[in-house]
Structure formats: C-alpha cells, structure tokens
Amino acid sequence: MATPTRFAFTQPSSPGTEFIIELTDENTIAHARRILSGEEKNEIHVHGRIIKRTQPYNPRFSFHLDPATIRFFEIAIEVCDANMVYVEDHLDEAGGAFLPGGHWCPWDSKLTREVT
Known part of the structure; x- marks a missing residue:
C-alpha cells in the first residue's frame, strides 16, 4: 500500500468547488x-464508489470516494454521471436508482492539483 496521496478535481458544472480524493x-x-503533467490525455476523469461519510480532507461534502475503488476513465455509462453539488444535495438517494451501487463517474471531472 502506498502513502495516501490526495488530489483535487473540479467540474465546470460546479464552478469554484473542489472535490478532494485520496489515493x-x-x-x-x-x-x-x-x-496533471499532461502526459495522460485519455483516461482523465474520476470514477469511484461513494461512501456516505465526511472525511477531514474533504469537509465541504458529506461523502467521499472509497480510495480502493478510484480509477480514471475516458468513457463511462451515463447512469453514474452527476454533478458533485447535486450528489451532495441528493445523497440520501445515491446507491438506488440514482448512482446505482454508489458508483459515481462525473464525466466533466478534471484533476487540477495534488493536495500537499
């Protein structure tokens, strides 16, 4: 297991809001x-399984992504796409018809920085 490392991503659909993930x-x-270096240009969007619990490194949200499930993708099915603020506002529905299995894959997610 690696030393836990955190990264931030944004979504144009949630301007000015960052979501922090831990890998x-x-x-x-x-x-x-x-x-982040620009070397990877295809599998650049974040995917992972939601855990409905706040983490100190991501206090703005009542959920985080399970580090063991986080991967990056180029194309994903529409059923897991959602805006981070919408997920927060509808967290009680996540895992059912909304974001089945708790899988979240924001299509417009863009990794912006390594959090130090």
Whole structure:
C-alpha cells in the first residue's frame, strides 16, 4: 500500500468547488500525476464508489470516494454521471436508482492539483 496521496478535481458544472480524493494505490497515484503533467490525455476523469461519510480532507461534502475503488476513465455509462453539488444535495438517494451501487463517474471531472 502506498502513502495516501490526495488530489483535487473540479467540474465546470460546479464552478469554484473542489472535490478532494485520496489515493492509496501506487499505480493510481502515478496515473493521477501523469494526468496533471499532461502526459495522460485519455483516461482523465474520476470514477469511484461513494461512501456516505465526511472525511477531514474533504469537509465541504458529506461523502467521499472509497480510495480502493478510484480509477480514471475516458468513457463511462451515463447512469453514474452527476454533478458533485447535486450528489451532495441528493445523497440520501445515491446507491438506488440514482448512482446505482454508489458508483459515481462525473464525466466533466478534471484533476487540477495534488493536495500537499
């Protein structure tokens, strides 16, 4: 297991709002760094399974992504796409018809920085 490393992403559909993820897998951390450097241009959007619990590193939200499930994608099915603020506002519905299985894959997610 790698040293937990945090990254921020934004969505144009939620201007001025950042979502912080924590990665614990060396390969996923390296992939995130390749996205930030511009080397990775295809699998650049964030996907993971929601855990309905606040984390100190992401206090703006009542949920976070399970680090063990976070991956990056190029194309994903529409059923897991949602705006971060919408997910927060409808968190009680997440995991049912809304974001089945708790999978969240914001299509417009853009990794913006490594959080130090």
